[in-house]
Amino acid sequence: MGVRRVLRHSAWICWKDLLEFSRSKLRLVMLILMPLFMMMMVGFIFPTGNTISHTPVALANQDVSVNSTSLGNGLVTELETVNNQTGMMDLRVATGYDEIKTMIQSGKVSGGIIVPPTFTSDILAGRQGNITIMTDQSNPQTSAMIQSVVTKLIEQLGSQAAERNLNQTYNISLQDAPTVLMPYDVQVRGIVPGTPNYFEFVAPGIMSMVVMMSLMTGLPHAISYEKDMGTLDGMLVAPTSRWAIILGKVLAQSTRGMIQGFIILLMAVLLFGVVIHGSILLVILLILLTVFSFVGLGILITSFADKEETATMVMMTLMFPMMFLSGVFFPIQQMPSFMQTLANFLPLTYAASAMRKVMVLGAGVSAITPEVVILGVFGIVLLTVAVPMFKRAMNR
Amino acid sequence: MSDMAISTTNLTKRFGDFTAVNHVSFEVKKAEIFGLLGPNGAGKSTAIRMLSTLSVPTEGSATVAGFDVQKEDGKVREHIGLVSEKMIMYDELTARENLKLFGKLYDIPNEVLNKRIDKLLMFVRMEKWADHRIDTFSTGMKQRINVIRALVNQPEILFLDEPTLGLDPQSTAEIRELVRRINIENRTTMVLTTHMMSEADMLCDKIGIMDHGKIVALDTSANLKRSISGNDTTLFEFEIPNLDTSIVSSVESLKSVSSVVRDGATHIKVSSVGKDSFDILVDALRKNGAQIQTVKNLEPTLEDVFLNITGHEVRDDASKTSAPTRRGGPHGWRPNKRVR
Numbered sequence: 253m254g255v256r257r258v259l260r261h262s263a264w265i266c267w268k269d270l271l272e273f274s275r276s277k278l279r280l281v282m283l284i285l286m287p288l289f290m291m292m293m294v295g296f297i298f299p300t301g302n303t304i305s306h307t308p309v310a311l312a313n314q315d316v317s318v319n320s321t322s323l324g325n326g327l328v329t330e331l332e333t334v335n336n337q338t339g340m341m342d343l344r345v346a347t348g349y350d351e352i353k354t355m356i357q358s359g360k361v362s363g364g365i366i367v368p369p370t371f372t373s374d375i376l377a378g379r380q381g382n383i384t385i386m387t388d389q390s391n392p393q394t395s396a397m398i399q400s401v402v403t404k405l406i407e408q409l410g411s412q413a414a415e416r417n418l419n420q421t422y423n424i425s426l427q428d429a430p431t432v433l434m435p436y437d438v439q440v441r442g443i444v445p446g447t448p449n450y451f452e453f454v455a456p457g458i459m460s461m462v463v464m465m466s467l468m469t470g471l472p473h474a475i476s477y478e479k480d481m482g483t484l485d486g487m488l489v490a491p492t493s494r495w496a497i498i499l500g501k502v503l504a505q506s507t508r509g510m511i512q513g514f515i516i517l518l519m520a521v522l523l524f525g526v527v528i529h530g531s532i533l534l535v536i537l538l539i540l541l542t543v544f545s546f547v548g549l550g551i552l553i554t555s556f557a558d559k560e561e562t563a564t565m566v567m568m569t570l571m572f573p574m575m576f577l578s579g580v581f582f583p584i585q586q587m588p589s590f591m592q593t594l595a596n597f598l599p600l601t602y603a604a605s606a607m608r609k610v611m612v613l614g615a616g617v618s619a620i621t622p623e624v625v626i627l628g629v630f631g632i633v634l635l636t637v638a639v640p641m642f643k644r645a646m647n648r
Numbered sequence: 649m650s651d652m653a654i655s656t657t658n659l660t661k662r663f664g665d666f667t668a669v670n671h672v673s674f675e676v677k678k679a680e681i682f683g684l685l686g687p688n689g690a691g692k693s694t695a696i697r698m699l700s701t702l703s704v705p706t707e708g709s710a711t712v713a714g715f716d717v718q719k720e721d722g723k724v725r726e727h728i729g730l731v732s733e734k735m736i737m738y739d740e741l742t743a744r745e746n747l748k749l750f751g752k753l754y755d756i757p758n759e760v761l762n763k764r765i766d767k768l769l770m771f772v773r774m775e776k777w778a779d780h781r782i783d784t785f786s787t788g789m790k791q792r793i794n795v796i797r798a799l800v801n802q803p804e805i806l807f808l809d810e811p812t813l814g815l816d817p818q819s820t821a822e823i824r825e826l827v828r829r830i831n832i833e834n835r836t837t838m839v840l841t842t843h844m845m846s847e848a849d850m851l852c853d854k855i856g857i858m859d860h861g862k863i864v865a866l867d868t869s870a871n872l873k874r875s876i877s878g879n880d881t882t883l884f885e886f887e888i889p890n891l892d893t894s895i896v897s898s899v900e901s902l903k904s905v906s907s908v909v910r911d912g913a914t915h916i917k918v919s920s921v922g923k924d925s926f927d928i929l930v931d932a933l934r935k936n937g938a939q940i941q942t943v944k945n946l947e948p949t950l951e952d953v954f955l956n957i958t959g960h961e962v963r964d965d966a967s968k969t970s971a972p973t974r975r976g977g978p979h980g981w982r983p984n985k986r987v988r
Contacts, residue, residue, distance in 0.1 A: 257755070260752075260755075261752070261753055264749055264752040264753065265749075265753075267749075268738065268741065268745075268749045271740075271741060271745065272738055272740045272741060275740035275741070275781070276740060481734060482732050482733070482734025482735070482736060483734075483736050483737065483738060485702055485730065485732050485734075485736060486730070486732075486736030486737075486750060486797070487753060488701075488702055489700050489701065489702060489725060489728065489729075489730045490725060490750060490753035490754055490801075491722050491725040491726045491753070491754065491755075492725075492753045
């Protein structure tokens with residue numbers, strides 16, 4: 253059977269699939285909603301690095317002034333000034349430990365800061381002023397974050413105060429001091445302009461994942477569904493090559509996956525402030541390569557899943573580890589080493605990594621050559637296994 | 649070329665230990681409507697799937713439209729159409745789009761295809777609905793489209809697997825009429841499976857009765873019926889309110905009785921041979937204390953043919969308390985043990 257005939261038939265089958273798809277409004281809406289939810293979900297629920305933003309924190313200043321000086325008030329004012337600039341916390345006034353405890357329990361705040369009654373007197377007596385940080389133990393992530401941020405902030409304010417004291421009390425200028433505790437000067441700079449955000453990390457991964465899903469789940473689903481419905485028989489009984497059927501399905505599913513991929517790209521740029529630094533053409537080529545590397549896997553699942561239900565189960569079992577182990581949502585470097593080893597066997601790891609390098613870091617072809625080669629090899633190996641399996645499955 | 653559209657030799661399909669089709673050999677003449685009749689699970693659909701190249705035979709061979717179903721499956725496919733038990737249509741596409749897709753899989757050029765689609769739609773009076781989605785149609789309308797969909801390539805041979813299954817009486821009549829029209833107007837050879845005796849009787853020129861994967865009788869409907877009434881076999885149905893197993897076995901043990909089937913709690917159907925068979929029957933029943941409420945002398949139908957040959961009725965329901973017994977029918981055929 254001629255190649256042109258196979259291509260022609262597959263084009264018609266693809267046309268049919270896409271037409272069918274476009275007729276269902278719900279499916280069209282889902283095409284957009286799915287990636288949107290995915291982005292929002294992973295973009296917002298996962299901690300975005302080592303800082304907090306507008307986290308509600310209670311502040312209780314119990315300091316009693318000594319001779320009408322209150323160092324506590326000064327600290328609070330400075331804390332508020334710094335916070336107004338960074339917007340890390342939303343400070344709420346509280347009276348003390350018990351009230352903050354209730355506030356944390358009721359979920360009104362995620363933590364608290366207490367300046368004790370003896371703060372001024374302790375410092376004036378030459379002791380350290382104690383400050384208590386209260387955290388919500390039920391939420392270790394936020395609690396650790398608040399702890400580190402507030403500690404850092406207060407240390408910073410402390411060193412500024414020390415410098416001031418040095419100046420006022422001993423009249424030593426900053427230059428003349430033998431050792432100087434400078435306020436922290438932390439500068440964060442990425443290798444590309446702009447502040448890095450989590451969406452930039454996650455958008456390329458989700459794009460690769462959606463392409464993977466369309467082939468790994470879409471393809472077996474599309475074929476086993478038609479098998480269950482009996483419509484596949486209509487194509488099989490026509491003088492159409494089996495390859496035209498699977499190619500048509502692959503075309504339709506990849507088209508859908510690519511459309512969804514581009515919706516993600518568009519949303520990432522328009523809604524989530526992601527800046528694409530690499531070439532769009534390379535991004536498209538990478539999507540095509542991802543399609544190629546997963547086609548074999550999709551056909552393989554199709555071959556041994558005779559019913560739609562079986563297909564769904566097989567897909568789910570394979571997909572979830574892939575989604576979570578391939579560095580789509582969390583950097584692989586954060587995983588324990590045996591998980592990292594496992595991740596190295598998953599094609600999605602390379603697809604996501606290459607996509608991220610191109611989109612976020614503006615990498616060219618040379619930088620992603622290893623990924624490209626691995627994806628290509630994956631595709632070839634899987635197809636070599638899948639093709640005979642599919643032939644056998646179709647001849648039952 | 650011969651005037652045979654289909655011929656099979658020892659066609660067999662096994663699924664593991666289960667033999668779905670067991671050494672089936674038959675021939676179908678061109679322009680003939682051939683019916684495969686039998687209960688569910690008799691192997692009719694599997695036979696059709698092998699003939700339409702959807703399933704590879706385990707053993708034996710078949711020639712369809714002059715081509716071997718295994719070696720020349722591509723050629724066979726060009727000459728056949730299939731109306732399957734499940735409708736082969738996409739609900740979200742319109743009637744025309746469905747027909748177009750399948751036409752394109754047969755490489756029919758656009759102009760020819762479009763004309764043909766219009767003609768087919770007219771043929772089933774569906775031209776008004778051409779551009780409506782399938783899921784807006786009634787089951788009867790769907791089945792009409794489903795049937796003409798199998799005709800887009802103008803097949804020489806059309807396979808119909810239970811074409812009226814699940815249709816209401818009106819649609820059933822419509823589809824049967826349609827099948828006949830296609831056969832007459834296009835001289836299309838047809839192979840039709842059904843578990844409905846009346847359908848086979850009405851449509852088919854020749855009937856192959858299938859049971860447990862085998863063809864147990866093959867002839868015209870009239871000949872099949874004559875085969876049981878011919879050797880003065882008569883079929884009686886008795887209604888006996890106090891029917892029990894001892895009464896049934898007493899009837900079974902009579903020499904003149906060729907088969908007994910218990911039908912529900914109070915009815916038995918008995919086919920018996922001989923002029924005085926009725927008297928013998930009644931005597932035996934009364935001697936065993938049976939209170940006969942009604943007696944019917946049944947005209948032989950295909951149902952009775954089936955009963956007579958296989959010793960059991962065409963039933964889907966396995967839980968039915970029919971006790972098949974037989975002592976050598978007219979063809980001397982004995983039922984195999986069910987393998988399933």
